Structures are given as structure tokens and as C-alpha cells.
Amino acid sequence: MEKILDCLGEACPIPLVKAQKALEEMATGDILIVGIDHSCAMKNLPDWAREAGHNVEIDEIGEGEWDVVIEKS
Amino acid sequence: MEKSKKGIDLDSLLKKEWSYTTGAVLIALLATVLVLVVGKSWGVTGVFPFWGGVILEKIGVNADSWSIFNGKLSKFVFFKKFANITNVGIIIGAFIASLLAASFKIKMIKSFRQVVAAVIGGTLMGIGATLAMGCNIGGLFSGISALSLHGWVYLVFIFLGAIVGSSILKKWFM
């Protein structure tokens, strides 16, 4: 299953908190794609996801815009 | 990795984010240089009332006659107070950092909730910083760095405030 979370324009902690909630309800192997444009989030979200043991990829799709792709593990 | 024809790794030089530890050490060094050069420690909000007063004067309000300014606004020279310069410098520095990394983007306000958060949060910070005689920089950072007790009190209570702020954020602003 692939879920997309659009967090463009959201303030710092919101992408991470939303991602944490979303991943809780997902199964192993599911993929969560979080769209962000906050520089804090492009670091704290992947950092958290990696520490939680998930596979993480960061895709820069535009200037100041990223897709953080998290595969639940 | 994007490499220019000269073989310089532009991404590493200008784009890849630095570690938090690197940031911490560099900020401490910059602050120390500042205190050695200017004789006063880094602070952000000390000049804010004057910014407000100057703008009020420009729109026709006679703020200079207020008790809190008492004529000081007419003597306001931007480049004479170092904090004016460092504050604008932070804005410019962050601007340059994002541009050189090609990750600058204007993020428009998305919802009315964000406006309310900024209004309430900003006002609380302004009042809080004045009562505590410093913000997170002038009060917390420069206080603790000076081995001042008020810095430690600041540290304890700013965390307590953050706990309350976090629940408010979760409940009303998510």
C-alpha cells in the first residue's frame, strides 16, 4: 500500500507528527510519501524514520521541495 | 551528486546540511567572536520595541512620547546598535544559505490556523522575553553562557512552557 501525505506549507513539527501517526496505522512493507517544503522537516523526518528502523529515501523534486519516502519496516 | 565541470562538489559545499553538532560549535564560536568584538553578548529581542516604535512613528503615531521610549526613538540609528545588524544578518544569512543550496522557496500561509498560531505565539514570546529580560538567545543562551542563575531558571521554565505549548499545538494547531 502506498500513502501520500501532502505537508507542503506546514510548519516544522507537523510533517513529522503526521508521519508518525500515519505509519502507526500502516503495515510492514507499506510506503508513505511525505511531501514537504520545510528545511527542518527534511532533516528531522528522515532522521526519526531511520532511527525507528524504516527505509528512508529523500527525493528532491523542486527547489525547496522534497518527497520523503518511507518504507515501513 | 551534482558535480560541476571543474570537479568541485557543489552539493557538498553549498547544499548538504551540516550536522547539528557542527552548527552548535560554529554558533558558539561566532557568539564568542561577537562578544569579544562588541563587548556585549548576542541577543535578538532587546531591539524589538524600538523597531516597533520606529515603524509606529513612520505611520504617524507619536510613540516617542510614550513612557517606554521617552525620546529614544528620535535617536535611533540602525547601525549603531549591534543587535539590529545581527538580527537582519540572520535573515540575510538564512536567505543566502537557501539560495546557494538552490532550495529557497516562498511558503505562503496555508490556513487561518497558522495566522492564529503566529499571532498568539508571537505575542507570548514578546511578553515573555521582556519579562524574563531576554529571549532564547539573550536570556537562555547568553545567560547560561555567562554562568548566570537567571539563565538556568530560563532553561527550566522554557522547557515547561514547551510542554504546555506542545499540548496546545497538538490540540488546536495540528
Added chain:
Amino acid sequence: MSETTQTKIKRTGRRREAVKPEERKKKQLIQRIIGVIAVILVIFMAIFAQGINQKGAFIVLIGVGFGYVLQRSRFCLTAAIRDPFLTGGTELTKALIILLAVSSFLYMGINMAKFGLGLETLNLKLAAGYIKPVGLHTAIGAFLFGIGAVIAGGCASGTLMRIGEGFTQQWIAIIFFVTGTIIGKFLMPIVKKSSVLYTGKAIFLPSLFGGWLGAVIVHFGLLFALYIAADKWSRRKQK
């Protein structure tokens, strides 16, 4: 980060229309050029400032340096105080502790030279850093500041940094931040009249703990303990 991504994670489709690599390269180049122009303007600003303020050039460069480093390292002091409670993370909290440890160490060196090892020439007003009155007003002020910073999504330095990064929400935050300080300035005379809220006493840790050594042990000991605590906190919160 490459534009044509070969991710290890298999995705069913791109979330958004991928912008053509040539167009992206063009946009990036434009941003970088504007960035270089901004750097040149900073140099002019430094020269201009030097004409008005004897130390103007240094201050300009240091200020811009702060902004550059904060943005580049994604250093968010608000996240440092908020994340332990909101997301369970303490990376920035630990970084804040490192910042405070390094700066208080360097400032202490300066102050030891100024005041003497036996505090013979102690003068709080000449200290590196700010040794300000401590009282209930400090606690209340810091508490309100903490609430406000978390709600607004940025503290004093963070708000300025985010304005530079292009966040429009922070323009509102700073307007009300400034307003708040003006309100605060009206409140202060009233606060100072209350002996409960305000005592006017500034307390320097070495004076409190019988000299530099006592203060060093307590201060750096506490910072170290907080660092360990922050580290344990995030491990405990790992899901």
C-alpha cells in the same frame, strides 16, 4: 540528490509531475546566482556599516554568519525544547546542550581573564554574556516564551531564520513578537514594583558556589547530566 531518482524503495507512481532536469538546472542556477549577488551585497553592507559603526563590518559578517549556520545545520532551538515532548526526539536538545557547554566554556575563559581567578575584579556589568536579575518574573517570562515559541513554530532566532527562508507565517509572528515586547515594556515597571515578582538581584554562579571551581562543577555537571538524560529519553521513546 539526482533528479532522475533510482530509489531502492519501489513506488507505484510519482506523486507529482517531475520537472524536467534542464528546467531544474536552470532554476537552481538562477537561485545560486542570486545567492552570489546577495553575498556581494552583504560585503557592500559591511563596508557601509563600517562607516557608521567602528565595528560595523565585523557585526554584519557575524550576523550573516549566524543566519547561514543556523539554516545550513537546520538548527532549531524551538525543536530542541519541543521535540522531547512532541515527537520523542532529542537530537536538537543534545545539540543545544553542546552549544551551551561550548559557549559557556569560552565565555568563562573570557570572564576568568576579566575577573581574576579569585574574582578579585568582579564586575557583573562587564561580563561576557548577560548576568541579569533573577526572580519569579524570569520563570514566568521563560514559561510564556516557551509556550509561544512552540505555538508559533519558531523562537527569536528561528523566526528570523525562517523569514530568510521564505516562510510568510513568520512575518506575522514577528509583527506580534515586536508588539508583545512593547506590551512587555509597559508591564515591566508594574512588575518591578512587586517584590514577589522582582527582586532585582542578579546571581553569578561562581559567587553562589564559592568561586570558579564550585560553579564549574555544578554548571558543567548539570549540562552533562542533562545530555545523558536527553540521550536516555529518546531511547525510551523509540517505538
